[in-house]
Amino acid sequence: MAVQLYNTLTRRKEPLETLEPGRVKMYVCGVTVYDLCHLGHARAAIVFDVIRRYLGRRGYEVTFVCNFTDVDDKIIARARRLKIPIGELTEQFIGEYYKDMDALGVRRADIAPRATAHIGEMIEMIEDLIEKGAAYPGGGDVYFDISRFPAYGKLSHRNLEELEAGFRVEPGEGKRNPLDFALWKASKPDEPFWESPWGPGRPGWHIECSVMSSRYLGDRFDIHGGGEDLVFPHHENEIAQSEGCFGHDWVRYWIHNGFVRINHEKMSKSKGNFFTIKSVLADTPAEVVRFFLLGTHYRHPVDYSDQVVGEAWRGLDRLYNLLLRLGPSGAGAGGEQARRMKEEADAFRARFAEAMDDDFNTARALGHLFDFARQANSLLLEAGGALPREAAAPAVEVFREVGGVLGLFGHEPEEWFRQARPGAPEEGENGQLGDTQVEELISKRTDARKRKDFKEADRIREELAEAGILLEDGPSGTIWKRRL
Template sequence: MSLVVYNTLTKKKEPFVPMEPGTVKLYVCGVTVYDLCHVGHARSAIVFDVIYRYLQSRGYRVVYVRNFTDIDDKIIKRAQEEGTDYRTIADRYIEAFYEDMDALDVLRPDIEPLATDNIPQMIDIIRRLEEKGIAYQAGTDVYFAVEKFPDYGKLSGRSLEDMMAGARVEVDANKRNPLDFVLWKGSKPGEPAWDSPWGPGRPGWHIECSAMGSRFLGPTFDIHGGGKDLIFPHHENEIAQSEAAFGVPFVRYWIHNGFVNINNEKMSKSLGNFFTIRDILKAVHPEALRLFVISKHYRNPVDFSDEALAEAERALERLYGTLEETDARTPKDLDEGSFAEKAVMDQDKDLFQKIAEFGEAFREAMDNDFNTAQALALLFDLQRATQRFLDAFGRKSLKGPAAALARKAAACLREHGGVLGLLTRTPEVFFEEIKQRKIARKGIAEAEVEALIAQRSAARKEKNFAEADRLRDRLSEMGVQLEDTPEGTRWRVR
């Protein structure tokens, strides 16, 4: 099966064929850096990170561009409120953005341009449009004349007549048409400004991505992505100004991720159901948030809740638990290739078959418009089969072909989990990170837990099992779960 993607432009799934064989040119709209990122930003970042990772795993060379909008009304307002300049605000929240994305294991794109570094390219596009009679100056502003672009509305599926009928006419006497959008804004006193043929000012929002996309990927490129909220007017306007300026199709495949709802309501600051990434990661592991996001198909809405996040974290613990047990019960110096394939297969034909067929099944799922939900189902099916295989041996260490089969299963889980940005840590690191979050969340004093465990170990050594059981019960009441191993007692937080 070849890769097929749902193209918002054509409203159907299409075979993906890049313009240049072996290379994919991908542009994703970045954030406006005036505040901390929220869970909606997390969803978009994770969705396109998985697409980026998967395209690379398919052997494509991906040129990935994601911009920063670092000049905007909201940035200027925040700067004025704080008595500082726009650059200070933008730099602060760019740094915060990177901290959040790094915490989520979101890979850095190849190119991350700032809007303010590309103003000459924006001016060039506006001049092209003006020369063609598609842009006009009104006062100190420059507008795009929507009626001059016959294909306006082709991405969103809206007709010009319907848009005109429902248009809210802005208080702007300079516009010829209420649907016309600004390309260049004349500066107001105290605002940052750049020189232009139309006087000092700054770019409109929509022109930014047209300029940066064409500069770094060319006037036509393969994929443009973003949230569904950007389809209209942002991406619609990008198409209009880019195709009108350059005379060629702007983007071949448009990909949009669905909305995030909070407890079945649309996320909104006004409703008070607005969560930053930082708020969420205080409570759950970053990979749990990633698992939660990709458990639904990227085009579908996802309902964010504490219960859903908790379930994602428990599921992730099952994956890592199987990897941890495999690592602990198989020799570290095992040479898996030294065993005959039939001997390995005979240990568990069902598990062996799942491993043999996994790569093709995983690829088939992801080739179907990046169906991460189906890919995850395969991953958990393999985890359950691996765990059953381990359980069949009780707590014994595995040797020979049995150990080789368990190792093959764990390697398969890690390899394909990695394509989704999961299972990127060692189990030891993962469970320690989980433990520290739960300790903080439950207010557990780690030193007290360690002291009680030491007392219990001493009681067991003295064969005072009643005292040992009492201490275990006390720890259990604190939310601490013990596991006695030959290496000593380990503990986790439920």
């Protein structure tokens, strides 16, 4: 059974049939680097990161291209305000982008091209479009001629009449038709520019993706992705340019992710209702963010709130707790449990694949993961709380596998539970204890428990509790977690 994926172009799920067997070429629109990234960028990055990882796991050789838009109005405006060259500004925010995405566990693209490094090719493509009669210069600008591309609107499923009806006419532009869009913009005084056959200027936004994708993936490729706000006009325009230039169908599958919302509204710069990735990661582990985001299907909106993230965190804890329990090797004869653990792990592996094959349904996949966790916990219980290493191995292994796809379970479970929780005493504050202090107290308590001095044992438990440390006595000793 092939991977099924929802194609914005056809509004249907379709089986993935790649141009070349066993290979997937995908291009995802990256960010405009003039400011810090927010959670909306994080979702897009994580969604396509997971898609890419899954296809890789599924046996495809994936080539993943994700660009940086490093010249545009906002970049120019901001650089001017800061009185620095745009290159300095974009360099800085590309750096911040990588810090954020690395922190979120987003694997880097195979190729991350920058618009300004492909200006010459953009000019060539624009010239080509002019030659083909699909574009025309006007007053130092160059526009794409919508009337020459009858299929315009096929991605966003609109027709020209509808579009014209709602279009806001912008004055002072040399367009023949209000829907025509700029391929090249003449530069104003004091703006950065590149020389071109039409005079000094800079590329329009859309042309860069057509140029860079074809440069690295060829003039046809399999998957093009981005946030759903890019469907119109950005991706529609890309199609017009590319198909107008190449003279054939361009991209096979269009994938768009839904928005992150705050109080039911789209998170966006202009609304000002955004959280930067940095601010979120200041008090939430990256894996919690991933887990939270992957708990909703990628095409649906997700509402972000402290409450919901807290719930996700506790859910992830449950999974990590299983990993914790699978760690220490128990003595017991785990033959029967070992056999069943293997069965459960295999069954889960199959269900996970089934869910992911169905339009990358991570939410359903996580549901199966919790089912599996319950089964594994039951087996652990039957075995007296711990299993021999060989018996636990299939479970640990399948966790590794799905973790590798989802970008989860990258921590040692002990370490996971020892990270600071929000509201816990701050480092250096009264009551905050270091790991070694905690462990000393635990060993004192263990001695006390051996003497059946439960009063002293409970006193130590209480002391640690006040410092935000939770103790759990298990078959293989006492473990501790940092808790509120």
